[in-house]
Amino acid sequence: MSIEIALLTIFILSIFVGFEVVSKVSTILHTPLMSGANAIHGVILVGAIIVTGHADNNLELTLGLVAIVLATINMVGGFVVTDRMLELFKSKKSTKAGDKK
Amino acid sequence: MIPAWSQLANLAAALAFILALKALSSPKTARLGNRIGAVGAISAVAIVFFSESNLKHLPLILIAVAFGTVVGFVAAKKVQMTQMPQMVALFNGVGGGAAMAVSSIEFLKAGATDGFVALFATVFTVVIGSISFTGSIVTFLKLQELMTSRPVVLPLGRFITIGTALATVVMSVYLMVSPEIWALWTLVALSLVMGILFVLPVGGADVPIVISLLNAFTGLSVAASGYVLDNVLLLVAGTLVGASGTDIAIMLTYATKVIIVPGYGLAVAQAQQSLRELVDLLISKGVEVEYAIHPVAGRMPGHMNVLLAEADVPYEQLKEMDEINSEFANASVAVVVGANDVVNPAARTDKSSPIFGMPILNADQAEQVVFMKRSMRPGFAGVENELLFNDKTTLLFGDAKDSLSKVVAAVKSM
Numbered sequence: 407m408s409i410e411i412a413l414l415t416i417f418i419l420s421i422f423v424g425f426e427v428v429s430k431v432s433t434i435l436h437t438p439l440m441s442g443a444n445a446i447h448g449v450i451l452v453g454a455i456i457v458t459g460h461a462d463n464n465l466e467l468t469l470g471l472v473a474i475v476l477a478t479i480n481m482v483g484g485f486v487v488t489d490r491m492l493e494l495f496k497s498k499k500s501t502k503a504g505d506k507k
Numbered sequence: 508m509i510p511a512w513s514q515l516a517n518l519a520a521a522l523a524f525i526l527a528l529k530a531l532s533s534p535k536t537a538r539l540g541n542r543i544g545a546v547g548a549i550s551a552v553a554i555v556f557f558s559e560s561n562l563k564h565l566p567l568i569l570i571a572v573a574f575g576t577v578v579g580f581v582a583a584k585k586v587q588m589t590q591m592p593q594m595v596a597l598f599n600g601v602g603g604g605a606a607m608a609v610s611s612i613e614f615l616k617a618g619a620t621d622g623f624v625a626l627f628a629t630v631f632t633v634v635i636g637s638i639s640f641t642g643s644i645v646t647f648l649k650l651q652e653l654m655t656s657r658p659v660v661l662p663l664g665r666f667i668t669i670g671t672a673l674a675t676v677v678m679s680v681y682l683m684v685s686p687e688i689w690a691l692w693t694l695v696a697l698s699l700v701m702g703i704l705f706v707l708p709v710g711g712a713d714v715p716i717v718i719s720l721l722n723a724f725t726g727l728s729v730a731a732s733g734y735v736l737d738n739v740l741l742l743v744a745g746t747l748v749g750a751s752g753t754d755i756a757i758m759l760t761y762a763t764k765v766i767i768v769p770g771y772g773l774a775v776a777q778a779q780q781s782l783r784e785l786v787d788l789l790i791s792k793g794v795e796v797e798y799a800i801h802p803v804a805g806r807m808p809g810h811m812n813v814l815l816a817e818a819d820v821p822y823e824q825l826k827e828m829d830e831i832n833s834e835f836a837n838a839s840v841a842v843v844v845g846a847n848d849v850v851n852p853a854a855r856t857d858k859s860s861p862i863f864g865m866p867i868l869n870a871d872q873a874e875q876v877v878f879m880k881r882s883m884r885p886g887f888a889g890v891e892n893e894l895l896f897n898d899k900t901t902l903l904f905g906d907a908k909d910s911l912s913k914v915v916a917a918v919k920s921m
Contacts, residue, residue, distance in 0.1 A: 428528060430529070434812040434827075435537055435809060435812070436812070437808065437810050438537060438541070439528070440718065442528065442531065444599050444602065446527065448605075449548055450606050450609060451572075451605070452551055453609045454609050455552070455555050456559055457612045457613055458568055458612075459559060459561075459563055459568065460561075460616070461564060461612070462616070470564075471567060473608035473609050474568060474571040474605075476575070476601040477602065478574075478576055478578075478579060479579035479598065480579070480599070480605065481548055482575065482579035483580065483582050484579075484598050486579070486580055486584060487586065487594060487595070487598070488541045489538065489542065490583065491591070492538035494813065494817050495537065495538075495822060
């Protein structure tokens with residue numbers, strides 16, 4: 407029972423941390439935010455590896471391997487794509503707007 | 508059971524994720540933050556192989572991870588910035604699918620021995636994960652234009668959807684009361700169908716919102732917003748006067764303040780570079796130019812910022828809706844490139860319009876308005892835009908890139 411209360415506590419606190427952190431995200435970065443957050447939920451891969459590692463029959467094993475492939479695509483793809491987008495947001499010094507200061 | 512060191516390592520990974528999101532508060536720190544998040548995720552996965560004892564099927568697991576890595580990496584490297592929303596939707600969907608599969612296996616193993624809370628969590632993940640999986644796939648098909656991006660309304664669609672939703676709720680409760688395997692598969696099937704039914708009636712203008720919702724696993728909310736905008740198709744009829752690029756060039760050169768309203772049509776025409784060229788030219792002639800970015804310009808929130816960043820537009824020139832809306836009244840010209848619904852004044856004034864209440868950019872308050880559009884076709888919401896018929900509006904039909912190049916050439920010659 408105490409474990410469940412602990413999990414509930416973590417859950418509730420995480421909600422607040424999430425709200426707090428995301429509300430400060432600059433609007434121009436909303437697409438990277440979404441794909442970055444998307445990559446983070448790819449961490450379901452950890453769960454997929456655990457259940458697959460304890461699979462007792464072919465059905466569980468097959469489902470588990472599918473879950474691993476899907477979760478890995480989610481995680482790897484998500485982080486790489488976010489990195490590519492953020493690379494574009496390097497501050498530009500050579501533009502004319504900057505020169506006019 | 509789980510060693511303390513691995514629990515601490517997981518805490519570190521969680522912190523890395525929080526830092527990754529926090530770093531997005533500024534473009535300067537964002538990239539480093541994302542990499543910290545990636546390191547956190549990779550270590551969390553690596554640690555599992557050591558902290559979990561007696562993992563079976565290790566070779567198969569490693570092959571599956573390797574395969575997923577290659578597919579995800581190649582897809583993420585190859586995708587074009589205009590196609591980013593589809594990709595994010597797809598990555599999101601496969602994540603939902605994985606979550607659904609994981610909790611299904613967990614149910615198959617533990618099933619009846621699980622407590623009520625665990626069963627509730629299983630049911631929730633199965634339902635929301637399945638909805639996200641098929642919902643995201645439909646979203647992908649729409650954005651990739653493998654199917655129509657218009658709202659798809661089935662005959663009796665509303666009743667089918669409500670019926671499926673009710674059946675899903677009934678099966679969810681049944682599964683919690685009586686955890687049987689057939690009930691699980693029925694619930695999975697119902698939820699998968701539910702995901703499709705939720706997204707089909709949503710029109711293109713709402714897709715950015717759908718991606719956000721699916722991403723946040725709030726699939727249920729999608730239904731409500733989907734219904735608001737379903738089956739609304741109004742076709743614009745009429746003959747209108749197009750204008751040459753030269754008239755617009757004169758208007759722009761003698762303007763003091765120009766506000767650009769970019770939309771997805773700009774990205775479709777790959778005209779971001781031409782647009783930046785025009786803006787740089789105008790700035791060099793002493794005109795004040797800013798971009799007004801609607802929160803859902805493009806195909807997901809913030810998409811337009813990514814597309815313009817790709818064209819090397821300094822992000823200092825990009826202004827958010829709240830920030831720029833009061834400035835339209837002082838602007839000599841508002842140039843609307845490939846956007847439509849986001850500047851439709853009907854959202855402010857016409858209570859009967861399906862987009863009434865949607866926040867819009869007040870382009871209609873500028874002294875002059877220039878529309879660069881492919882045709883008189885209404886936007887994705889299928890709603891006629893009265894601003895197109897306004898006296899102060901000049902229309903420039905054709906591909907956004909061609910139109911912009913013509914204007915650039917005309918401005919240069921002055």
